[in-house]
Amino acid sequence: MTLPDGIANRVAMEFPSKAENVAFARTAVAVFASQLDFTLEELDEIKVAVSEAVSNAVIHAYGDAVGTVRVEAVITAEGELVVWVRDDGRGIEDVGTARQAQWTSRPEERMGLGFTFMEEYMDGVEVDSAPGAGTRVTLRKAPARARVAG
Amino acid sequence: MHMEARRVGESLIVRLKGELDLNTAEAFKAFVREELAASRRVRHLILDLRAVPFIDSSGVGAILGRYREIKEERAGRLIAWGPRQPVRRVLALSGLVRVMDVVDTQQEALALLKEGNRNP
Numbered sequence: 001m002t003l004p005d006g007i008a009n010r011v012a013m014e015f016p017s018k019a020e021n022v023a024f025a026r027t028a029v030a031v032f033a034s035q036l037d038f039t040l041e042e043l044d045e046i047k048v049a050v051s052e053a054v055s056n057a058v059i060h061a062y063g064d065a066v067g068t069v070r071v072e073a074v075i076t077a078e079g080e081l082v083v084w085v086r087d088d089g090r091g092i093e094d095v096g097t098a099r100q101a102q103w104t105s106r107p108e109e110r111m112g113l114g115f116t117f118m119e120e121y122m123d124g125v126e127v128d129s130a131p132g133a134g135t136r137v138t139l140r141k142a143p144a145r146a147r148v149a150g
Numbered sequence: 151m152h153m154e155a156r157r158v159g160e161s162l163i164v165r166l167k168g169e170l171d172l173n174t175a176e177a178f179k180a181f182v183r184e185e186l187a188a189s190r191r192v193r194h195l196i197l198d199l200r201a202v203p204f205i206d207s208s209g210v211g212a213i214l215g216r217y218r219e220i221k222e223e224r225a226g227r228l229i230a231w232g233p234r235q236p237v238r239r240v241l242a243l244s245g246l247v248r249v250m251d252v253v254d255t256q257q258e259a260l261a262l263l264k265e266g267n268r269n270p
Contacts, residue, residue, distance in 0.1 A: 051206040116243070
């Protein structure tokens, strides 16, 4: 297996959009991320962010049906962790509104705080989505120690 | 997620063991509701979070829902007992700490309720 240029390591997984799989996804990504010089606190932050992105896919993407959630994580040659969480679900009409705290498209109790945690805990969060075309969330984070060291 | 409940005076103390996320939030919600329904005397909810290594917004939402219930239906208070650092940070970032007290010991929790100090 050849890795693309600029990618030092890569893992990918896919699973049905079931709540039971959220813990597996966040734990697997955190273990993969520990190859970089993240502190335990940073690994906890990565777990929360991945948990939010995957939970969003499980809750929102397919309504009450079960679809596929794909999670891919890479470590770049520059020593950054990049995680993609993708679904082929209904997509988000207005990403800007969806990212605002307190907003949620279903009357459950999650308060729409998911993006707040992702943005607080990661260096970068991108959301690519269109109605009917699924959603892809990109999460980026580099170890703070590495940044300080330059 | 393992859950146990016991009553001390007007307080229900719920001990949680495990991760509080999308997968476990429903069971937590159902468990607390059932325990509250079993006793009209209970006004306050003390959540023993010492053995909870992880929480995310689904867990925060489930706790907020229980806060609303005890506040609206019983004029009670919610106290978080002993959250670990990562959990404490999530609770702080979510704003939940504005409506509940965070304490380190059960004694501290019960003393707060006795004093009647209200978290604004």
